[in-house]
Amino acid sequence: MKGLKLAVVILALGTIAISPKAHAKSLSNTRQIFISQVTAPLPNSQDEKTNDAKAYLERGFERFDKKDYHGAIEYFNQVLKIEPNNAYAHVGRGVASxxxxxxxxxxxxxDKALEITPDIAHAYYFRGFTNYLLKDKQGAIADLQKASALYKKEGKPDLAQNANNAIQKIEAS
Incomplete structure (x- = not known):
């Protein structure tokens, strides 16, 4: 069992490494989009809470960039206390986990992030590997296919190819 987990983690990290740190950097680069979507127009009474959520989200991604996943989770938790349906805090916390x-x-x-916002490629990508590690091979393949399609739609063919490569490796396993 431990050998299988190690193999899958190597597979996951190997596909990420195909384009050096592409997914982590892409997630980090995407954080500006994530953060800007937190600040949708709200009544003035909510402005302070929105600014707090935005700041916590930014700090969470900063911790994530430093590979301080526990610290990142703490900040994403703060976002979720303010905005329980913040899909991007769920993605950040999910990937850190x-x-x-x-x-x-x-x-x-x-799952929660995709329930809230069903078109987040990174969420499908990492849920695909998570599903595989949880022994749901078909769910893994379906999620990676969806991630690939979304990456293509976003104009990120290298990330789409990484997802496709992972699908091939999973199918061959």
Whole structure:
């Protein structure tokens, strides 16, 4: 069992490494989009809370960039206290949990993120690997196919190819 987990983590990280740190950097680069979407127009009474959520989200991604996944999760938790349906905080927390090998927690957050906002490529990508680690091969393949399609739609063919490569490796396993 431990060998299988190691193999899957190597597979996941290997596909990420195909284009050096592409997914982590892409997630980090995408954070500006995530953060800007937190600040949708709200009544003035909500401005302070929105600014707090935005600041916590930014700090969470900063911690994520530093591979301080526990610290990132703490900040994403703060966002979710203010905005429980913030899909991007769920994605950040889910991916951080994935890297901490807390796969059930990762899946729960990625599921919630996709329930809120069903077109987040990174959420499908990491949920695909999470599903595989949780022994749901078909779910993994379906999520990676969806991630690939979304990456193509976003104009990110290298990330789409990484997802396709992962699908081939999973199918061959």
């Amino acid at each position: 994935f890297f901490l090998e807390e796969y059930q927690a990762a899946k729960a957050d990625l």
